[in-house]
Amino acid sequence: MTRPKLYLAMANLCIQLIFLVFLLPVSALAQNNGTVPNNSTLTAGETSSYWLSPSGEFAFGFQQLQEKDLFLFSIWYHKIPDKTVVWYVNTINSVPRNSTVVLDGQIGLVLRNPQGSQLWTTDVNSNQVDHGFMNNTGNFILKGSDDSWLWESFKFPSDTILPNQGLAIGNSLSSRQSATNFSQGRFYLHFDGDGNLVLATRSVPTNVYDEVQYYNSQTSSSTDALNSGYQVTFEGTGAMYIRKAINQTQQLNLVAESLPQASEYYHRATIDFYGVFTHYYHPRTFTGNPNWTIFWYVPINICYIQGEMGSGACGFNSVCYLEDNGRPACKCPNGYILLDPKDAYGSCIPNSSLGCGEVEGSSESLFDLEVVNDINWPLSDYERIYPSQEPVCKQSCLQDCFCAVAIFSGSGCWKKRLPLANGRAESTGGQSKAFIKYRKNDAPPVCQTLPPVGQTLPPVLTGSKPKNRGTVVLVGSLLLGSSFFVNLVFIATACFGFYFIYHKKKVITHPNTDALNTNLLYFAYKELADATNEFKEELGRGSFGTVYKGDLQIRSKNTTFAVKKLYRMDQDADKEFRAEVESIGQTNHKNLVRLLGFCDEGQHRLLVYEYMSCGTLARLLFNNPKPSWSMRTQIAIGIARGLVYLHEECNTQIIHCDIKPQNVLLDEYFNARISDFGLAKLLMINQSRTFTSIRGTKGYVAPEWFRSNQITAKVDVYSFGVLLLEIISCRRCVENIENLGEGENPILIDWAWDCFQEGRLDMFVENDLEALEDQMMLERFQMVAMWCIQENSSLRPKMRKVSQMLEGIVEVIAPPCPSPFSTTG
Ligand SMILES: *[C@@H]1O[C@H](CO)[C@@H](O)[C@H](O)[C@H]1NC(C)=O
Ligand SMILES: *[C@@H]1O[C@H](CO)[C@@H](O)[C@H](O)[C@H]1NC(C)=O
Ligand SMILES: *[C@@H]1O[C@H](CO)[C@@H](O)[C@H](O)[C@H]1NC(C)=O
Ligand SMILES: *[C@@H]1O[C@H](CO)[C@@H](O)[C@H](O)[C@H]1NC(C)=O
Ligand SMILES: *[C@@H]1O[C@H](CO)[C@@H](O)[C@H](O)[C@H]1NC(C)=O
Ligand SMILES: *[C@@H]1O[C@H](CO)[C@@H](O)[C@H](O)[C@H]1NC(C)=O
Ligand SMILES: *[C@@H]1O[C@H](CO)[C@@H](O)[C@H](O)[C@H]1NC(C)=O
């Protein structure tokens, strides 16, 4: 091919191209010279719903957002792939499909929603608009018939300024809310009345300034107003500076040097949604790198700028990490989650409550600390411990419900409360440690790792018959030998069996409408059988029945519950059964297991209780390692409070009669919850009027059970005393000889007295350092226990006094020997 031929071919190609261009619709051509005539209309969602600048580099109109059918009324770079938005209306976030903009000769641009309501309009000061013009600079101009400029988008910037655009005194840029949400954000860049360019935050939506300044150009002169900043200028070359008032060409603050050529690169300066004012450039013609490159930015480290008010660069409780080019990354600390999951730069909240006074129980059982090096929340302190040591600092925060984080650095400990502000990463090389408090899982590991339900000690049966409510007179008057017990169990079983067979024939079913006065739920047997999978998962066996786990919809909530299948019942006692269930149902205390409902259908008697996820106290107590002392003391106090309620505070006094660690359950927060209360009474009515029995458990029963004394609430005080000793020592009330240390008495109450008398509580609690450190409380607890196990019931304090003594409200005096006449050994 010769050279002329090549030229010819190229010319041909050009002609074809030109021809192609001319084939385009006339309207598109008209747009391409930048002029927008009167009455021109754009509709969101229609193809090419925009007006182009003559070069086609900028477009003005509706840009579709990521969310389907939402459009942003804006100006954008039209020739680059990501169609970067440079102007939008701050007050309008997005508009729906079929919204319109019209160039009205009387009022300029009018934006309307599809229903025709006016959303926004330009203010042209009652001038007549002749036409609009989309300039190649990115400025949209409304012109009068004399070519005067009536309105221009450059005068109403959003978050970006472009070359040829300036910021006059009083003008400002506002950040958007996030990369894709164009609502007004927290940060703004303001050219203030003193001539300083200031980057700060403001509260949305009140627009009140913050005092914290992320950047200040320091271009005001207090002595000479003419030497102060007058205008921020962004030249066509991409250079940006602040002019002085006295000589408008003089530069006060050069912010760019050795700029990429404006002929080859687009320039823009944007206050990014994360608060950094950044000068970007981008090749005009699409080449290898389609991204904007950062040329210059302020502030250098946004994470380090802090103020008394506000959250800092990230949201409250968040931590700011500085990334490349001044951009911050905000991260919630472990145990915290984003308040708004879509706003990664927003505030964080604890994933579960750390608040005060909301749950009972020791902090150590509920909370733990996570150690993170080199982060800090300066200015959020409420207490300083100086000098301090790391363990003291940790302990102090863990035990203080106000403390959310403690910083240990050097030899100081700074305790901080919520909300934490100005969170940031600091490079101290591990010198500074943050202890971040978090709530342990609802089902703490200790629940899961404990062995299966502890076995119950054999019940003790003695004859007795009911008297008044809550008081029982024993018929048997002798301290009974064990062989007698066996016989008694046999006889009792035979009697039950007889009644069981006798009554089997007349099965009574109760209609569901048979409601009680309380808000107890009535269950059909079938319902409970289904919910427990035919009584498949056994949770434990007690003196009164077997307990199974089940799942049910209770008051339209999926609930896990425990159902106690009572041992043989007598249907003739039906009325009393219901009365007793009702009285149990009326109890309501945070240290009692709540009765939710019941079933008495035919021979079936079942009680439905709330489920206690952490099992029995027995399981916790006789486990290795020992549960913490502080947790144990809280549990003891909880049981005491529950008993005070049963004895003195509920409508009818309830004597438990079988206080032991198997009958104290633990909820998810390790609160002690007494179970099986009221059942002693139930059991009595369940048998024939002439032969009744009361059960207690060997080792926990008060001596008066074996005498013909009246049974009073003091029997529970005795059992509580034994239980308290078990809680203090983590030892069973009767221990196998092989598990004993040297000289240790297998009978706990005797061993406790021996140790107490000899002033050797260290022997009693063994290696429990935590308890030994808490000497005062340990002694107090031990003395209270000694008072409770007095053989003479009149010497035992009432549960109210016991509770007050445990809590340290009432002084405890030294107890006498619990069994002055006994000859144990
Ligand atoms: C653009 O084109 C329209 C009609 O095609 C014409 O009236 C107008 O004068 C042109 N404007 C410019 C600035 O060339
Ligand atoms: C715009 O509309 C008005 C009223 O509908 C009409 O009077 C005017 O002539 C129109 N102007 C143009 C340029 O079409
Ligand atoms: C938008 O307008 C078109 C034409 O008038 C109509 O077919 C469509 O349903 C409208 N869409 C919405 C979302 O209103
Ligand atoms: C545009 O409308 C205004 C007011 O209606 C009118 O004064 C002006 O002449 C119109 N311009 C054109 C080009 O039609
Ligand atoms: C476009 O903007 C430049 C720079 O501000 C200005 O000089 C020029 O006159 C504008 N063009 C029109 C047609 O208004
Ligand atoms: C943007 O944020 C505002 C304020 O938080 C919210 O009302 C709006 O729905 C958001 N817009 C989008 C498109 O998510
Ligand atoms: C303003 O500054 C320019 C360049 O620095 C200088 O040429 C000019 O004379 C100055 N004008 C006045 C009024 O100071």
Ligand SMILES: *[C@@H]1O[C@H](CO)[C@@H](O)[C@H](O)[C@H]1NC(C)=O
């Ligand atoms: C452009 O930026 C995006 C997001 O900021 C990034 O994922 C991508 O890797 C960048 N591309 C190039 C070529 O740098």
Ligand SMILES: *[C@@H]1O[C@H](CO)[C@@H](O)[C@H](O)[C@H]1NC(C)=O
């Ligand atoms: C809360 O966060 C902590 C620490 O990351 C974690 O152990 C715990 O499981 C979380 N709790 C919940 C309810 O998500």
